[in-house]
Amino acid sequence: MAHLARKAFHPGKLPLPLMHVDTGHNLRETMEFRDRYMQELDATLVVASVQKMIDEGRLEEETGRHASRNGLQIPTLLSAAQWREEAGRELSRIPAIQLDGDRRLALHP
Numbered sequence: 001m002a003h004l005a006r007k008a009f010h011p012g013k014l015p016l017p018l019m020h021v022d023t024g025h026n027l028r029e030t031m032e033f034r035d036r037y038m039q040e041l042d043a044t045l046v047v048a049s050v051q052k053m054i055d056e057g058r059l060e061e062e063t064g065r066h067a068s069r070n071g072l073q074i075p076t077l078l079s080a081a082q083w084r085e086e087a088g089r090e091l092s093r094i095p096a097i098q099l100d101g102d103r104r105l106a107l108h109p
Contacts, residue, residue: 006041017044021077023069024051048080 038045050072053059059072
């Protein structure tokens, strides 16, 4: 998605922040690549943390042999209301992009 955003706004800077929903189970190299790529893009990165949601008691981690944090990414993403508000303010500064009443992107020529 970051690459598509880069292509869409080339040659300019990305006018909106990017989000990573961090499960806490990524390899160190993955996180290093993410951080390096964000620097290359000169982009703002917002990280929504599954572990933080678990620590705050807002999510319960699965247990057992086939436990996964994949399903916990959705509520973590949805709880990032503060980020959505920031993104809305940033997007509203771009004349060609507006948020409609349902907070969907509407592209205008």
